[in-house]
Amino acid sequence: MNSEPRMLEVRKNVLKQNDVIARALRDRFRAQGTLAVSLVSSPGAGKTTFLEKTLTLLKPHFRVAALVGDLATENDALRLARSEVPVRQITTGTLCHLEAAMIEHALEDWNLGQLDALFVENVGNLVCPASYDLGEDLRMVLLSVTEGEDKPLKYPTIFNSADVAVITKIDLAAAVEFDERAANANIQAVRPGMQVFKVSAKTNEGMDDCLQFLADALTERLQKMTVLTMAQ
Numbered sequence: 001m002n003s004e005p006r007m008l009e010v011r012k013n014v015l016k017q018n019d020v021i022a023r024a025l026r027d028r029f030r031a032q033g034t035l036a037v038s039l040v041s042s043p044g045a046g047k048t049t050f051l052e053k054t055l056t057l058l059k060p061h062f063r064v065a066a067l068v069g070d071l072a073t074e075n076d077a078l079r080l081a082r083s084e085v086p087v088r089q090i091t092t093g094t095l096c097h098l099e100a101a102m103i104e105h106a107l108e109d110w111n112l113g114q115l116d117a118l119f120v121e122n123v124g125n126l127v128c129p130a131s132y133d134l135g136e137d138l139r140m141v142l143l144s145v146t147e148g149e150d151k152p153l154k155y156p157t158i159f160n161s162a163d164v165a166v167i168t169k170i171d172l173a174a175a176v177e178f179d180e181r182a183a184n185a186n187i188q189a190v191r192p193g194m195q196v197f198k199v200s201a202k203t204n205e206g207m208d209d210c211l212q213f214l215a216d217a218l219t220e221r222l223q224k225m226t227v228l229t230m231a232q
């Protein structure tokens with residue numbers, strides 16, 4: 001017996017169920033005025049380093065928190081917790097991505113009304129996370145200079161499903177002969193018009209622009225919330 005059609009059906013149902021939960025999460029984030037931002041990239045592209053810096057620098061101005069997904073260990077949550085904001089680790093066991101239900105479960109006892117922004121670091125993987133909506137408002141895809149400029153072409157779906165790209169570890173660009181023009185052209189080839197930031201979370205180069213972008217998105221969300229409250 002050919003099992004392929006059955007497998008496809010199960011996968012379709014899982015994705016459909018994920019979409020239903022993701023939609024409910026998105027509604028919840030909007031209703032509470034929380035901006036949800038997810039980070040996706042290959043393993044080791046610098047998500048946690050970038051996020052720890054982002055949380056630390058946003059914390060004086062906004063109420064921020066983070067969820068972080070990994071197959072195993074609490075390592076990233078411990079690192080992010082150094083920013084002294086609420087952090088929770090989601091361990092996925094054998095799963096190579098986060099699903100909306102895991103976010104929903106992790107937030108069960110959190111009061112979103114007390115958060116301006118929730119950051120979600122996905123499991124390091126350039127394939128699976130692309131298929132799972134987490135209800136986020138903004139998806140950032142990180143690409144480190146050490147990975148090679150061709151990654152957007154090889155993994156177009158993850159770049160297509162993201163809203164902005166962040167080229168990380170630019171302090172190492174010269175050492176690895178990173179071709180910025182080629183990387184940009186490849187990003188634009190798969191996602192025309194995509195906004196691209198270049199940062200080093202080690203030296204802080206480029207972090208200002210990226211943080212300003214996030215602060216603007218946060219301010220816009222808060223203003224919308226104020227207008228909604230006034231209209232009630």
Ligand SMILES: Nc1nc2c(ncn2[C@@H]2O[C@H](COP(=O)(O)OP(=O)(O)OP(=O)(O)O)[C@@H](O)[C@H]2O)c(=O)[nH]1
Pocket residue numbers: 041042043044045046047048049050076123124125168169170171172199200201202203
């Ligand atoms: N030189 C340099 N190294 C960096 C930078 N950002 C991260 N790294 C290093 O890259 C390695 C991986 O960084 P992480 O932040 O753990 O990467 P990640 O994407 O969170 O990794 P996973 O969660 O395992 O997928 C660490 O050794 C970091 O110190 C950077 O801007 N410059």
Ligand SMILES: [Mg+2]
Pocket residue numbers: 047048049076121
């Ligand atoms: Mg990490």
